[in-house]
Amino acid sequence: MKEELLQLSAQHGTPLFVLDHNKIRENYRTFKKHLPRVQCYYAVKANPIQQIIETLFSEGSSFDVASYNEFMQVYQYIRHFERKEKKYFVWDKLIFSNTIKERTALIKTKQYKPLVTYDNAAELKKIKQYCDTAGLVLRVKVPDTGSQVEMSSKFGVEPGEAQNLIQEAFDMGLRVEGISFHVGSQCINFDNYTAALAITSEIFHEARRKGFSLNLLDIGGGFPVPYDSQVPQFEKLVHILNYEFERLFPNDIEILAEPGRFIVATAATLVTEIIGKARREGKMFYHINDGVYHTFSGVVYDHWIPNFSAFKQGDLEICAVVGPTCDSFDKIILAVELPGNLEVGDYLYTENIGAYSTASTTKFNGFDGAKIVHTNLTTSF
Numbered sequence: 001m002k003e004e005l006l007q008l009s010a011q012h013g014t015p016l017f018v019l020d021h022n023k024i025r026e027n028y029r030t031f032k033k034h035l036p037r038v039q040c041y042y043a044v045k046a047n048p049i050q051q052i053i054e055t056l057f058s059e060g061s062s063f064d065v066a067s068y069n070e071f072m073q074v075y076q077y078i079r080h081f082e083r084k085e086k087k088y089f090v091w092d093k094l095i096f097s098n099t100i101k102e103r104t105a106l107i108k109t110k111q112y113k114p115l116v117t118y119d120n121a122a123e124l125k126k127i128k129q130y131c132d133t134a135g136l137v138l139r140v141k142v143p144d145t146g147s148q149v150e151m152s153s154k155f156g157v158e159p160g161e162a163q164n165l166i167q168e169a170f171d172m173g174l175r176v177e178g179i180s181f182h183v184g185s186q187c188i189n190f191d192n193y194t195a196a197l198a199i200t201s202e203i204f205h206e207a208r209r210k211g212f213s214l215n216l217l218d219i220g221g222g223f224p225v226p227y228d229s230q231v232p233q234f235e236k237l238v239h240i241l242n243y244e245f246e247r248l249f250p251n252d253i254e255i256l257a258e259p260g261r262f263i264v265a266t267a268a269t270l271v272t273e274i275i276g277k278a279r280r281e282g283k284m285f286y287h288i289n290d291g292v293y294h295t296f297s298g299v300v301y302d303h304w305i306p307n308f309s310a311f312k313q314g315d316l317e318i319c320a321v322v323g324p325t326c327d328s329f330d331k332i333i334l335a336v337e338l339p340g341n342l343e344v345g346d347y348l349y350t351e352n353i354g355a356y357s358t359a360s361t362t363k364f365n366g367f368d369g370a371k372i373v374h375t376n377l378t379t380s381f
């Protein structure tokens with residue numbers, strides 16, 4: 001791998017974001033193999049690069065979108081379907097899972113009869129006024145303790161209020177198709193899933209007893225990526241999930257999930273160049289040509305702990321790696337083992353940087369983001 005990265009860097013320059021589509025396919029197939037009852041709706045926000053969407057669409061994936069622009073990134077691949085099929089095919093391929101949507105987004109998507117989430121009465125009124133063709137999914141607040149990025153403080157109706165919001169939707173002439181939740185991103189506390197499934201199962205069955213024909217369960221994302229050896233194995237989680245599906249929910253419902261990080265995190269490697277070095281208070285600082293305002297934005301927005309490796313060998317010491325901007329906030333990591341003999345012009349590489357990285361990069365200080373190079377890209381679009 002190192003030789004290929006060096007060759008690509010010599011050809012394209014740095015910073016260089018190398019995206020392996022074979023790894024994306026492998027991650028998608030792993031997800032499907034271990035959760036055969038679950039339809040995968042890739043969370044576009046994790047990495048919205050169009051070629052990723054193309055690769056996953058070719059694999060049969062569906063998609064979780066949060067905005068009109070993300071919706072249209074996917075819709076272009078299904079617009080050719082017959083009109084009579086399109087409503088159901090849109091639902092089968094897209095869920096608009098942002099519980100708070102702009103009115104303009106609802107107006108624009110009304111013609112497509114989308115599947116959308118909600119978690120409050122004001123959103124119901126907005127959907128009724130601007131997009132009454134939609135199918136609805138109620139998002140419920142569930143525990144997210146121990147997840148890398150928590151969700152419950154911003155999204156989800158309290159479980160005790162869920163039945164009222166279901167009733168209110170039907171009273172308004174709208175149709176609730178099912179229930180959703182999200183246990184938080186990079187969830188390593190699997191008790192969150194167990195608790196969430198118990199909570200939503202109770203809401204689901206009570207709604208059915210009242211005559212509401214709910215037929216969908218959306219278990220969100222949060223599936224852990226093996227960033228390090230401390231992360232519990234995905235195979236352990238799927239055993240729990242499959243058991244709880246069978247125990248708590250009827251066989252006639254559709255179950256979907258919204259993995260983002262799980263699909264793309266391990267599919268990308270970033271190569272950066274050392275553009276400066278200085279020993280500050282005894283510690284070696286390596287300045288590189290990428291930082292927290294660019295591909296390492298996940299350090300800020302995703303609470304991600306980055307990793308660095310060097311191509312050159314040498315005695316290891318605790319170093320700092322910082323970004324190229326003039327902002328002192330642009331410190332990527334202040335304690336990482338690297339050779340102390342690296343020079344300006346040497347390269348570093350960072351693995352497992354496919355999620356929440358290029359998606360939130362900026363142009364701050366006038367620096368361009370990393371160039372993206374695709375490997376094993378074989379889509380037919």
